[in-house]
Amino acid sequence: MANRSYHHGDLRAALLEQAGRTLREKGASALSLRELARDLNVSHAAPSRHFKDRRALLDAVALLGFARMAEALAKADPGPEAGFRARLEALARATVDFAVSERELIALMFSSKADTDALDDMHEAWMRLAAPVYAAIADGQRTGDVHAGDVERIAYSAFFTVHGVANLASIGVIPEADIDQALGDALDHLVRGLRP
Amino acid sequence: MANRSYHHGDLRAALLEQAGRTLREKGASALSLRELARDLNVSHAAPSRHFKDRRALLDAVALLGFARMAEALAKADPGPEAGFRARLEALARATVDFAVSERELIALMFSSKADTDALDDMHEAWMRLAAPVYAAIADGQRTGDVHAGDVERIAYSAFFTVHGVANLASIGVIPEADIDQALGDALDHLVRGLRP
DNA sequence: ACCTGAACACCGTTCAAGT
DNA sequence: ACCTGAACACCGTTCAAGT
Numbered sequence: 129m130a131n132r133s134y135h136h137g138d139l140r141a142a143l144l145e146q147a148g149r150t151l152r153e154k155g156a157s158a159l160s161l162r163e164l165a166r167d168l169n170v171s172h173a174a175p176s177r178h179f180k181d182r183r184a185l186l187d188a189v190a191l192l193g194f195a196r197m198a199e200a201l202a203k204a205d206p207g208p209e210a211g212f213r214a215r216l217e218a219l220a221r222a223t224v225d226f227a228v229s230e231r232e233l234i235a236l237m238f239s240s241k242a243d244t245d246a247l248d249d250m251h252e253a254w255m256r257l258a259a260p261v262y263a264a265i266a267d268g269q270r271t272g273d274v275h276a277g278d279v280e281r282i283a284y285s286a287f288f289t290v291h292g293v294a295n296l297a298s299i300g301v302i303p304e305a306d307i308d309q310a311l312g313d314a315l316d317h318l319v320r321g322l323r324p
Numbered sequence: 325m326a327n328r329s330y331h332h333g334d335l336r337a338a339l340l341e342q343a344g345r346t347l348r349e350k351g352a353s354a355l356s357l358r359e360l361a362r363d364l365n366v367s368h369a370a371p372s373r374h375f376k377d378r379r380a381l382l383d384a385v386a387l388l389g390f391a392r393m394a395e396a397l398a399k400a401d402p403g404p405e406a407g408f409r410a411r412l413e414a415l416a417r418a419t420v421d422f423a424v425s426e427r428e429l430i431a432l433m434f435s436s437k438a439d440t441d442a443l444d445d446m447h448e449a450w451m452r453l454a455a456p457v458y459a460a461i462a463d464g465q466r467t468g469d470v471h472a473g474d475v476e477r478i479a480y481s482a483f484f485t486v487h488g489v490a491n492l493a494s495i496g497v498i499p500e501a502d503i504d505q506a507l508g509d510a511l512d513h514l515v516r517g518l519r520p
Numbered sequence: 521a522c523c524t525g526a527a528c529a530c531c532g533t534t535c536a537a538g539t
Numbered sequence: 540a541c542c543t544g545a546a547c548a549c550c551g552t553t554c555a556a557g558t
Contacts, residue, residue, distance in 0.1 A: 161550085162551080171523065172524090172551090173523075173554090174524080176553080238497075240431060254497070281505070284509070285506070285509040286513075288485055288492065289484055290488070291491065292486070292489075292491070293484045295488070296484065301434075310481070313478070316517070317514065320516065321514060321515075321516040322517075323516070335541085357533090367543045369533085369542075370543080
């Protein structure tokens with residue numbers, strides 16, 4: 129209770145960080161602004177200076193999640209030299225790993241947000257996420273692994289499958305022990321389906 | 325306020341029905357037991373007789389959702405006579421239609437439920453849902469449209485793709501106008517990938 | 521500019537008591 | 540068996556007031 133004006137005015141960042149922690153531990157529905165404020169030793173009304181309401185805070189956390197996921201994908205991308213199948217597999221595995229290790233975050237990121245006005249930011253984050261997949265498909269077309277056609281549409285189609293595995297693995301429909309096999313099966317079908 | 329002992333003791337059913345309505349209109353996070361009770365003219369403590377807590381009510385609603393989705397899929401299944409591609413397409417379209425027209429319900433059904441003890445019921449509901457897909461894959465193997473192998477694994481692989489489209493369409497990542505095209509692309513790749 | 525304290529209108533859950 | 544009323548410990552949001 130000794131330190132006033134918490135964190136040099138960096139309450140916003142502190143809130144986001146703490147929100148990320150409690151999200152991971154207890155899920156979005158159990159995240160309360162008042163508890164966050166308590167954890168950071170500020171009054172319960174303080175968060176409203178930085179986020180207009182609970183939804184705005186959660187949107188900001190989701191946006192950070194997209195950035196982190198994009199970074200994870202970019203880091204996992206072995207580049208075109210690895211070969212098409214290996215590259216797609218690396219990207220897919222990184223996606224599924226992220227979804228499984230950040231269940232609550234991914235649930236927040238991919239929960240309905242139709243009425244949100246923060247949709248432009250989301251779209252940009254999404255583009256960054258999709259970039260390595262686009263690159264993989266485009267390179268696949270050059271190496272003869274992928275049939276001709278609109279890169280974006282083909283990339284989306286690939287993403288559907290990977291997202292399906294990631295989502296179902298994340299919520300436990302696919303048992304932890306079967307995830308590798310399930311992803312392998314999905315990739316086998318996907319790679320064959322993409323061939324010229 | 326005149327009618328006491330609401331609905332001949334069928335408060336449980338009335339709660340589920342009303343919960344379904346407010347879920348559709350305002351989403352799971354905005355569903356309050358007290359508001360439900362108000363809508364049904366019972367005291368705010370009444371629901372606890374039929375559902376031990378809020379989570380139990382939502383689980384029951386999700387379970388009904390699986391039953392309804394299974395029914396929708398069974399009804400949409402044209403049977404083996406339609407041919408493999410047409411059959412798979414009918415099932416996929418029914419899945420996506422359900423996901424888009426029942427956004428909030430599908431979000432509830434496919435939200436993390438790892439710690440729930442109502443997991444056995446969920447598993448049974450899931451099996452009913454998967455039945456037509458299993459049948460389509462098994463028949464596809466007989467007609468030479470699908471490669472040999474474990475039916476369950478192949479069916480799951482098909483489901484990943486369709487679920488991916490359904491989920492992303494449901495939350496608005498795929499714009500409404502592009503859903504048909506996206507599903508078409510996904511099915512093209514899937515059917516090719518499944519071939520012997 | 522940023523935070524506090526009090527106030528308002530909500531919650532879920534529990535439990536004695538009523539019918 | 541089923542429901543009520545009161546109580547408890549929470550919420551999100553707003554707004555005057557402080558620094």
